[in-house]
Amino acid sequence: MNAPLSVKSSPSVPVRRKRAVWTTLEGIVYLLPSLILFSIFLFYPMLKTVYLSFYATDHQGNPVQFVGIENFVYLLKDVNFLQSIKATLLFVCYTVPASVVLALCLALMANEKLKGIGLFRTFFSSTMGMSVAASSVIWMFMYNPSIGVINKVLSLFGISDVQWLLDPKIALISVSISTIWMNIGFTFLILLGGLQNIDPTLYESARIAGVSYWYQLRKVTLPLLSPTLFFVTTVSLIHSFQTFGQIDILTKGGPMDATNVIVYSIYKDAFINYNFGSASAQAVLLFFAILVVTFLQFKFGERKVHYQ
């Protein structure tokens, strides 16, 4: 009686444990491809950046001397870096609200059921199909003070030449304008998608109640669009902090560092001046800045978001 029972029960524990090990292993195997990719392209560079930020490096980027937090201390005292922070913050303030608001206006217009609205939807979202480089070059020609179309048009109205990209007071705004133009396609498309997701009977109900357009916008559209708005704002914000292409093509950080945003400053420091340590330190600071901003946005912005 006993024999078959013990035979049955004694191997069951190791078998079960073995199976658990195999299940875990199998799970890891499924995760392996993404783990490998993430490690190579994300985790390793991130850790390496943090590591390098504590070192002085040679021209190949090899750490030669541990300097502790000197890179950070110097940066925080450096007027050029403070200028970069200022330029970055201004750039974010110029581009993010403007692109979201403009794209929202366009999306609200394009959401109306009118004849030929598909054409406008295509127009408004078309900038999404343009690369940053291509659009920057187009804007560069338009901004050109001698042969650019913008000044030509302005001169028709008797406005004298504006040095769009050469005047430190205007350059950042000029870059922001072209950036807003580039961003609008994507933002518009996402917002339009959000608008079209709103149940049309909610609007019909509002029509029967007879509320005004603005009341409807405030009380129905915006609250229901809030998850989408929150998404595009967060994405635009992060995107804006990381802007590089248009700066490189339009101004190279100039004039007088007016458009030398942090990402561009990192690039210059690392790849033109070969100060990998200082560049890494800037990258780390930027990382934390974006982290904090995103965190704050989730903390305060998300309160106003209504998920359905």
Next chain:
Amino acid sequence: MKKRVSALFLFILMTLTACSSQSDEATATPSENKDGKTEVIFWHAMSGDLETVLKEIVDEFNQSHPSIEVKPIFQGTYEEALTKFNTVAGTKDAPTIMQTFEVGTKYMIDSGKIQPVQKFIDEENYDTSQWEKNIVNYYTVNGKIYSMPFNSSTPVLIYNKDAFKEAGLDPEKPPMTYSELKEAAKKLTKKQGGQTTQYGFSILNYGWFFEEMLAVQGGLYVNNENGRNGNATKAVFNGEEGLRVFDLIRDMYKEGTFYNVGQNWDDMRAAFQSKKVAMYLDSSAGVKTIIDNAPFEVGVSYLPVPDGVERQGVIIGGASLWMAKDISEKQQKAAWEFMKYLSTPEVQAKWHVKTGYFAINPAAYDEEIVKTEWEKYPQLKVTVDQLKQTKPIPATQGALITVFPESRQKVVKAMESLYQGADPEEALDRATEETNRALEMANKK
């Protein structure tokens, strides 16, 4: 289950090994290709018309040297190419020959990844005295020639002859001094209503022009004889010579005769061709293209000097060719062969007339094509004459520092601040201080 998991593992392993073996193949640069030719990878920064001419020359070399195949690869601007070189230097991916601009000289030497060409010069008793002496001057460091000069240019004053006539100026007598420059610029500046339709003069916001205007007065950029007499430790370009340049820009900008064209070479040339500016400074390498494209007659002249200052000459701009260190003897030999070919009078003559870079080998000027071309484009000769009259002093030899790109950014920023009404002395002092800090950091390494 077990089988499936191990199969998965196997699959992943196989993919990984497949990837790595593939990349191995891709990175390997065999010294010989399939046809048994020695392959020479040549990284350069010549774009547009220049690249076309360079490719022609390379093709001719490949045809006349059946055992060698040179592969020219464009790597962006000098700065970009240097950045790329930096990441692969010392690996299998490194090019056999690397073209680097003049201010990268010290950087290349310090990298330790290059083979000085002096070795081959000594082995073959190659005669460097046939080269332009100023060029030898520039590329001789510690008595050694490290790289083979290739494309050299100098700054010149380019002006619109038609505009000169219109303004009542003699198109054959361009301004040679600062006061003449200011005078001419005033006459050339045209206003319509409240708008200036034509400005007198312009300088690109680029450190090279400042360095040249400093050198032409005999001013040094850094201490220790421009860094040629030991490592430079301090920037000295904020002396009276530098100040004169900044004062000139400030004064002319204030008078409304100077136009700010920004940092982009193409924008500057567009401004000249669209008659927005009547005079500007350009590299001699751009002369040919400008003459061909401008819808008016173009004049070329020397760099102006301050009144009462003796002209010392100009620094060699442009670039030289560097040889990689960790490659086979055979490849080095092939690369050296190509470098020598480039310095021959015939090739240099062709290079000169097709681009405006001048010949590093003066014998090229006796070639027939140069003579006929000079008749057609007398302006090309000006660039050569200016270099010939240059005195071999440390100022015209050019500064030797690793942090040139950074220092140039600081100088550009200082130039830009002039248009915002900054005090020239303060602006210059600040750029000097920032360069000092960069030098200090670099010397620590």
Next chain:
Amino acid sequence: MEQIELVHVYKSYNGKDNVIHDLSVSIEPGEFFVLVGPSGCGKSTILRMIAGLETITSGTLLIGGIEVNELPPSERNLSMVFQNYALYPHLTVEQNITFGLYKKKISKQEQKKRCLEAAEMLGLTDFLKHKPRQLSGGQRQRVALARAIVTHAPICLMDEPLSNLDAKLRAKMRSEIRQLQRRLGITMIYVTHDQVEAMTMADRMMILHEGRAQQIGAPLDIYNHPSNTFVASFIGSPPMNLAKAKVLESLLLFDNGRAMRLHHHLPPSTQQIIVGVRPEHIRLAKPSDDHFIAKVVNVEVLGTETLVTFELTKNEHWIARWSGQWNIHAGEKVPLTIDETAFLFFHENGQRLDHSIPSYAAGKGEHQ
């Protein structure tokens, strides 16, 4: 309370094909009027035209005798309940109920009062601070009703308001809505595809098919006197039995040679006609009755009644509905009889033949 009148109304979306054809109907004040028909028949379109959510392509819509074709929805003085309730997910029940009242220049106090009234009426008092997603389907339905009530509009439109509820709740809400309408005395226009809802709730109803009104009238009138075969088969469950037949003197000849002898009510025609009989009029024959023998194909015993499917002809199966529970099995042959007065006759094209008048009284009497 106002009368609603549609006069020769057409609707077309693309300018070519009409989805509503020449619709004329008058809905009396205080009436519970049901628009019923299969999906795609245009009933919702009619409702939305009355609401002003769709334009009227041609024809006239009058409310209280005034043409309102061009009037925006908010000025037609009506309320509407949508199939999916159209509740605002980000607003509380209270805010949902009072949404839009501000437009009618109603004071905050009055709004509050009306809201509480409506909530009380519908048992929502405890949920006023809840968000819609915290409510059950039935509760959401009530919120939508409350929102219609608080406007005090004399006309209320409902678009399949019960179709998202389970059967039990639906039955309950049916009577609640009906009671509410009576209590408030409002004019109700109610759209449904469910003929049971139509039968049980309507004062009058209109049956629609492919954009055309088939019949308008009180539910029982329509049940007993369907004006065509579509109405006959759409109303009633199981539907009316229909079969093609020929009239030959006093004989009804079906396919496959089955014949029935009628004594009085035959239509004066020898053409092909369609014969209709409600399932409850087919009885098990007593020995004395004229009868025919049919083979039983299927039997469904539902407790209170039994549905017997039998072969009328080879290809045509009819259903008989007998009250009580019957012990009959498929395959058995049973004698059946049909009251002569229960026969309805339709023209081949589906239209009712004029002959039917005498059977009206008989049918009515039977049901009372």
